[in-house]
Amino acid sequence: MVGRHKEVKIHFLPGHVQVLEDDITIPTQRALITGATGLLGRAVCKEFRDHNWHVLGCGYSRARPRFEQLNLLDAEAIRETVQDFKPHVIVHCAAERRIDVAEKQPDVASDLNVAASGNLAKEADQVGAFLIYISSDYVFDGTSPPYLEEDMPNPLNIYARTKLEGEKAVLQNSEGAAVLRVPALYGEVERLTENPLTLLFNCVQHTHEYAFLDHVQVKFPTHAKDVATVCLQISQRKLEDPSVKGIFHWSNNEQMTKYEIACTMADVFNLPHNHLRPITDAPVGPILRPLNPRLDCSKLEHLGIGQRTPFRIGIKESLWPFLLDKRWRQTVFH
Numbered sequence: 001m002v003g004r005h006k007e008v009k010i011h012f013l014p015g016h017v018q019v020l021e022d023d024i025t026i027p028t029q030r031a032l033i034t035g036a037t038g039l040l041g042r043a044v045c046k047e048f049r050d051h052n053w054h055v056l057g058c059g060y061s062r063a064r065p066r067f068e069q070l071n072l073l074d075a076e077a078i079r080e081t082v083q084d085f086k087p088h089v090i091v092h093c094a095a096e097r098r099i100d101v102a103e104k105q106p107d108v109a110s111d112l113n114v115a116a117s118g119n120l121a122k123e124a125d126q127v128g129a130f131l132i133y134i135s136s137d138y139v140f141d142g143t144s145p146p147y148l149e150e151d152m153p154n155p156l157n158i159y160a161r162t163k164l165e166g167e168k169a170v171l172q173n174s175e176g177a178a179v180l181r182v183p184a185l186y187g188e189v190e191r192l193t194e195n196p197l198t199l200l201f202n203c204v205q206h207t208h209e210y211a212f213l214d215h216v217q218v219k220f221p222t223h224a225k226d227v228a229t230v231c232l233q234i235s236q237r238k239l240e241d242p243s244v245k246g247i248f249h250w251s252n253n254e255q256m257t258k259y260e261i262a263c264t265m266a267d268v269f270n271l272p273h274n275h276l277r278p279i280t281d282a283p284v285g286p287i288l289r290p291l292n293p294r295l296d297c298s299k300l301e302h303l304g305i306g307q308r309t310p311f312r313i314g315i316k317e318s319l320w321p322f323l324l325d326k327r328w329r330q331t332v333f334h
């Protein structure tokens with residue numbers, strides 16, 4: 001929570017001193033956000049700052065100059081950062097989330113997603129900080145949705161396995177921690193290639209080329225800012241009620257395939273979509289993915305926690321800076 005305080009300002013004017021009292025809000029709660037340079041971490045930093053928390057955002061290769069550089073593979077660096085800042089809450093967004101990279105370099109993915117998460121949880125516990133570990137709907141195999149928090153995970157690929165092991169490492173090292181599983185995310189990106197969903201906008205706009213898109217595996221595209229709001233709400237609740245801990249699910253409830261996501265992008269910007277073609281055969285490829293990992297979110301809903309931005313609204317907000325047709329952009333937005 002934040003506190004309201006009287007700030008006394010003393011103005012020295014020639015001949016007299018004027019004392020003014022201002023009623024201002026000073027942050028009294030500290031939040032450390034890992035992965036602050038990434039899609040979700042940026043949204044989480046903004047959400048906590050907008051609610052007057054004192055935020056320390058940590059990134060790695062993209063950290064400078066806006067964020068603190070913290071290599072989570074360095075256990076000593078984690079200890080120093082946590083001990084110095086003494087956060088009340090840590091939202092752990094950093095991860096190797098590129099599925100193909102995790103498959104090629106499983107040890108690297110495991111070092112970051114599992115070992116570093118365990119170390120961070122240990123340090124959180126030392127200073128009494130509440131840790132939220134961001135996990136994934138991919139911990140499930142997608143054969144019997146919707147999934148409750150206590151349903152049996154069965155990860156199908158290496159990324160998903162490391163996320164599940166990361167959950168266990170966190171809960172073993174910090175008994176009061178929380179795991180928040182979320183589905184495919186989108187949001188404000190620095191470039192379209194930053195995120196697998198926003199990347200689809202490239203083929204939507206290149207109307208002269210056919211794009212063949214999966215129309216079998218379903219996703220629940222969720223706005224990063226909604227997940228950020230949920231992290232803030234869980235943190236606020238935890239400060240009032242220490243029994244808030246364990247695994248939680250949050251997800252948008254609009255079910256779409258990649259093909260449907262691309263068609264919706266075309267639709268909201270009035271672009272043609274005849275060049276978008278559905279692939280209705282079951283996906284084949286070296287990396288298995290769950291066909292329908294829908295998350296049941298009723299546990300958080302019963303706590304009165306949650307926010308869902310309709311996909312058409314959220315995707316329009318996120319993509320319009322990347323519209324190639326500037327004339328259209330001027331007509332609609334200016």
Ligand SMILES: NC(=O)c1ccc[n+]([C@@H]2O[C@H](COP(=O)([O-])OP(=O)(O)OC[C@H]3O[C@@H](n4cnc5c(N)ncnc54)[C@H](OP(=O)(O)O)[C@@H]3O)[C@@H](O)[C@H]2O)c1
Binds near residue numbers: 037062094096186
């Ligand atoms: N995106 C999705 O669709 C999705 C779906 C389900 C779950 N999730 C989970 O949500 C979380 C956030 O995902 P995201 O999409 O925001 O990820 P992202 O955009 O790929 O960001 C990854 C973050 O991890 C940081 N990082 C990488 N290596 C690091 C290291 N050695 N030390 C410290 N930080 C390091 C990166 O920092 P630099 O860039 O500065 O190096 C970056 O800030 C992850 O836990 C992910 O598993 C994501």
